[in-house]
Amino acid sequence: MSLKKFSELFGDLDSINSTNNKIEVLKRYFLLNEPIDNSWAIYLLTGKSKKRFISGRYLKNLFSQIYEYPQWLIDTCYLKVGDSAEVITLLLKNKTKSRNKKLSNISLNELLSKTIPKLSILDEEEKNLQIKNIWETLPEDYHLIFNKILTGTFRVGVSIGLITKSISKLINIDEEIISHRLMGNFEPSIDSYEFLINKNINLQELNSKPFPFLLANNIEDKIFKNSINNFQFEWKYDGIRMQLIKRLGNVSLWTRGQELVNESFPELVEKISHIKDDFVLDGELLVWNFKEQIAFDFSLLQKRINRKSPTRSIQIKYPIIFIAYDILEINGRDIREIKLENRRIELEKYFSKWQNKTENNISDIFKICDLIFPKDWPDALTYKENSRENNTEGLIIKKKTSIYSSGRKKGIWWKYKVDPMQLDAVLIYAKGGSGRRAGLYTDYSFALWKDQELIKFASAYSGLTNIEIKELDKWIRKNTIEKFGPVRLLKPEMVFEISFEKIQVSKRHKSGIAVRFPRITKWRKDKRINDADCLENAYKLMKKKS
Amino acid sequence: MLKTKQEDLIRYKDGNLYCELADIWIDPNKPVKKALITHAHFDHFTFGCEEYISTKETAILLKERVGDNIKIKTFEYGEEFKINGINISFHPSGHILGSCQIRFIFAEEKWLISGDFKLQKDETCKQYEIVKTDYLISECTFGLPIFKWDETNKIANDISKWISNSPEKTSLLFCYSLGKAQRLLNEIRQTNFKGNIYSHDSIYKMNNCYKELGIDIKDTLKIENKKKIDELKGSLILLPPSLSKGSYLKNFKNIQTAFASGWMSIRALRKRSGYDKGFAISDHADWDGILEVIKKSEAKNVFFHHGDSEALSKYLVEKESINVLLFGK
Numbered sequence: 001m002s003l004k005k006f007s008e009l010f011g012d013l014d015s016i017n018s019t020n021n022k023i024e025v026l027k028r029y030f031l032l033n034e035p036i037d038n039s040w041a042i043y044l045l046t047g048k049s050k051k052r053f054i055s056g057r058y059l060k061n062l063f064s065q066i067y068e069y070p071q072w073l074i075d076t077c078y079l080k081v082g083d084s085a086e087v088i089t090l091l092l093k094n095k096t097k098s099r100n101k102k103l104s105n106i107s108l109n110e111l112l113s114k115t116i117p118k119l120s121i122l123d124e125e126e127k128n129l130q131i132k133n134i135w136e137t138l139p140e141d142y143h144l145i146f147n148k149i150l151t152g153t154f155r156v157g158v159s160i161g162l163i164t165k166s167i168s169k170l171i172n173i174d175e176e177i178i179s180h181r182l183m184g185n186f187e188p189s190i191d192s193y194e195f196l197i198n199k200n201i202n203l204q205e206l207n208s209k210p211f212p213f214l215l216a217n218n219i220e221d222k223i224f225k226n227s228i229n230n231f232q233f234e235w236k237y238d239g240i241r242m243q244l245i246k247r248l249g250n251v252s253l254w255t256r257g258q259e260l261v262n263e264s265f266p267e268l269v270e271k272i273s274h275i276k277d278d279f280v281l282d283g284e285l286l287v288w289n290f291k292e293q294i295a296f297d298f299s300l301l302q303k304r305i306n307r308k309s310p311t312r313s314i315q316i317k318y319p320i321i322f323i324a325y326d327i328l329e330i331n332g333r334d335i336r337e338i339k340l341e342n343r344r345i346e347l348e349k350y351f352s353k354w355q356n357k358t359e360n361n362i363s364d365i366f367k368i369c370d371l372i373f374p375k376d377w378p379d380a381l382t383y384k385e386n387s388r389e390n391n392t393e394g395l396i397i398k399k400k401t402s403i404y405s406s407g408r409k410k411g412i413w414w415k416y417k418v419d420p421m422q423l424d425a426v427l428i429y430a431k432g433g434s435g436r437r438a439g440l441y442t443d444y445s446f447a448l449w450k451d452q453e454l455i456k457f458a459s460a461y462s463g464l465t466n467i468e469i470k471e472l473d474k475w476i477r478k479n480t481i482e483k484f485g486p487v488r489l490l491k492p493e494m495v496f497e498i499s500f501e502k503i504q505v506s507k508r509h510k511s512g513i514a515v516r517f518p519r520i521t522k523w524r525k526d527k528r529i530n531d532a533d534c535l536e537n538a539y540k541l542m543k544k545k546s
Numbered sequence: 547m548l549k550t551k552q553e554d555l556i557r558y559k560d561g562n563l564y565c566e567l568a569d570i571w572i573d574p575n576k577p578v579k580k581a582l583i584t585h586a587h588f589d590h591f592t593f594g595c596e597e598y599i600s601t602k603e604t605a606i607l608l609k610e611r612v613g614d615n616i617k618i619k620t621f622e623y624g625e626e627f628k629i630n631g632i633n634i635s636f637h638p639s640g641h642i643l644g645s646c647q648i649r650f651i652f653a654e655e656k657w658l659i660s661g662d663f664k665l666q667k668d669e670t671c672k673q674y675e676i677v678k679t680d681y682l683i684s685e686c687t688f689g690l691p692i693f694k695w696d697e698t699n700k701i702a703n704d705i706s707k708w709i710s711n712s713p714e715k716t717s718l719l720f721c722y723s724l725g726k727a728q729r730l731l732n733e734i735r736q737t738n739f740k741g742n743i744y745s746h747d748s749i750y751k752m753n754n755c756y757k758e759l760g761i762d763i764k765d766t767l768k769i770e771n772k773k774k775i776d777e778l779k780g781s782l783i784l785l786p787p788s789l790s791k792g793s794y795l796k797n798f799k800n801i802q803t804a805f806a807s808g809w810m811s812i813r814a815l816r817k818r819s820g821y822d823k824g825f826a827i828s829d830h831a832d833w834d835g836i837l838e839v840i841k842k843s844e845a846k847n848v849f850f851h852h853g854d855s856e857a858l859s860k861y862l863v864e865k866e867s868i869n870v871l872l873f874g875k
Binding site for chain 1: 661690692693694751811813814815816817818822823824834856857860861864865
């Protein structure tokens with residue numbers, strides 16, 4: 001089956017807003033195409049492909065070289081379009097005069113398993129020549145897909161959930177099963193597709209895969225009407241949500257982003273492998289302050305996440321812990337369908353058994369989460385308000401009777417987060433957005449006062465409505481003092497309320513601080529720049545925390 | 547090099563093109579004594595001028611849109627007339643029916659205002675005419691090389707396919723009432739789509755005007771009230787973009803929407819627009835079109851207005867060694 005079909009699928013999905021129609025289109029595609037092409041389609045559409053063969057910059061340079069376009073002109077176009085692959089696709093239009101489109105019938109499989117991987121083994125000159133050659137012999141309609149695969153920017157607004165639903169409908173099997181089969185690694189092949197659509201359910205095959213994660217919703221007022229005794233309360237840690245799996249003696253650590261991270265945390269894998277039982281645990285990985293028994297800041301965890309095979313000294317410097325919230329499977333028995341309060345009993349029972357029986361002490365790297373027992377809702381509020389003291393983000397509230405289903409299931413788990421910290425800051429820089437926000441100034445930098453000077457302290461991209469974005473964009477264009485490439489220095493005039501979750505010392509920034517998850521929560525048109533906060537206020541927030 | 551010339555025959559004044567020697571304004575956005583009108587789109591016209599001068603077709607379209615209460619003098623394409631010793635003439639610009647470029651000749655110097663223009667095929671108006679000039683004032687709406695229009699019939703076929711692929715739906719295609727709508731009607735007639743086409747009142751009126759002016763437009767049905775909802779399945783409805791937001795759409799059931807505009811060639815703009823689909827068809831010239839007009843006009847000096855001309859100006863200076871001037875605003 002040719003690339004044409006996939007290209008049409010891409011176009012259709014891109015121009016359909018209704019979820020049901022998207023599912024229909026996907027179903028039809030899966031029905032009509034070869035398993036191997038379906039497998040690749042799933043791989044691309046679900047973002048399982050993380051590989052980038054060349055960078056957007058490289059692509060732009062290459063085009064500039066071949067077709068003698070000035071680099072600045074391509075960059076100007078990029079500001080309008082917001083995606084390198086698409087800019088080059090638009091610029092390539094009518095450029096490739098060759099009538100011989102010999103790649104017209106190339107299959108998705110051939111393109112992805114042969115043509116593109118082959119590029120990686122060529123030296124630069126050969127590679128450039130080969131890309132040019134592909135551009136010239138591939139029909140124009142497929143350029144976008146080819147360029148997007150090359151630059152690893154394949155996104156079409158199709159979620160894993162949508163693929164799951166389509167396949168579930170296609171073969172009439174529960175979504176949960178499909179979702180489970182799609183977890184973890186997915187190597188595109190006939191087998192992986194056949195496995196996905198297999199009508200026989202065989203749990204053995206799912207051995208290496210985590211269960212679909214159950215996620216908490218934002219707090220809803222209606223829960224306060226219920227008796228507090230119906231709920232289990234836990235701290236909301238700011239670490240990496242993970243499933244710790246031990247099946248048939250093999251340990252695997254899966255993040256919620258479905259990455260296998262055994263190599264980053266070998267000390268945990270080693271310790272767990274000594275436990276005698278098999279199990280699946282849901283929990284959080286943190287860098288832990290064992291002296292005070294609280295989590296260290298997320299920034300320390302970042303030092304571990306992307307480092308494979310950490311040295312002994314790194315392991316000591318950034319000591320990790322796995323805190324289990326829940327037990328989903330024990331010795332091959334899937335217990336997700338039993339009530340949370342009973343799962344908790346199992347979790348406590350097994351944990352104390354492991355603590356007593358395992359030769360090596362496991363509690364220096366593994367524990368189960370402490371529960372909190374507020375006496376009433378106002379008490380729960382107090383716990384929440386004080387959660388910064390132990391470096392947590394608030395509480396997680398779980399219905400004691402809840403079963404472990406998947407996704408952001410409504411009405412069973414909630415996050416009760418501590419209110420963000422806020423400062424009023426002055427907008428000083430703006431930069432063009434990318435993707436959907438191309439052509440608009442949507443990336444903003446904000447500053448606080450230090451004596452008479454405005455010092456940049458945070459950048460934020462989100463929080464304004466589309467109407468506000470347009471209004472601000474217009475203002476930015478009229479109030480630019482200076483342009484530095486894509487960045488504009490602005491007349492200090494606009495004040496915004498910036499909210500963030502954490503604040504800490506940073507030597508990298510002139511302001512001396514770094515904040516986590518900064519976002520705009522209000523456009524303070526009622527404030528003048530002299531009303532904005534000073535840096536001193538930010539330092540105060542930091543002190544208050546510790 | 548970019549430079550500013552002071553004693554230009556035509557210059558920018560209060561945000562408008564103005565010829566001081568003739569005391570005449572071109573497409574002014576405020577009431578003046580005398581206004582030359584390049585075409586009948588509302589952003590090129592304002593009420594309250596003492597006298598308007600335009601092509602015959604533009605005059606008829608304007609009167610249909612704003613009433614007979616305007617004093618308007620007309621000239622044929624190519625016909626020369628004199629104001630204060632300046633020879634002025636209208637030439638087809640291919641944008642919409644009646645649209646023109648305006649040429650001024652004074653003291654053996656030629657000035658040409660391109661008006662809005664396109665080079666692409668459009669059977670509902672006169673083809674763009676190459677006019678030689680010394681000074682060119684060109685529009686620059688799509689002045690980046692990412693803009694390259696597909697053949698009109700390809701877009702028309704895409705529209706036809708879009709409708710036929712969802713026979714159970716009512717297809718709402720948003721487009722400008724004057725020019726784009728009639729061009730689309732003419733093109734869609736030549737595709738495989740044989741279903742009913744409805745026009746919103748504002749478009750219907752313009753269709754009639756075109757017919758009166760001898761342009762053979764496909765007959766459309768007037769979309770009058772809600773009772774026909776079920777009959778609208780599988781048909782095409784042309785609507786002006788102003789109706790795309792708000793409650794008007796509630797008049798229909800099971801719809802798909804699209805917007806016909808040059809901006810729709812960019813995915814981010816398409817996604818942001820809120821329409822299901824975008825068809826990149828424009829009545830303005832694309833990048834290659836603007837370059838072609840500049841070269842063929844043999845202008846030594848070029849000015850731009852309408853649109854962001856920074857990149858195009860720099861490109862012309864660097865790559866084509868064409869002198870680009872900036873208006874003294």
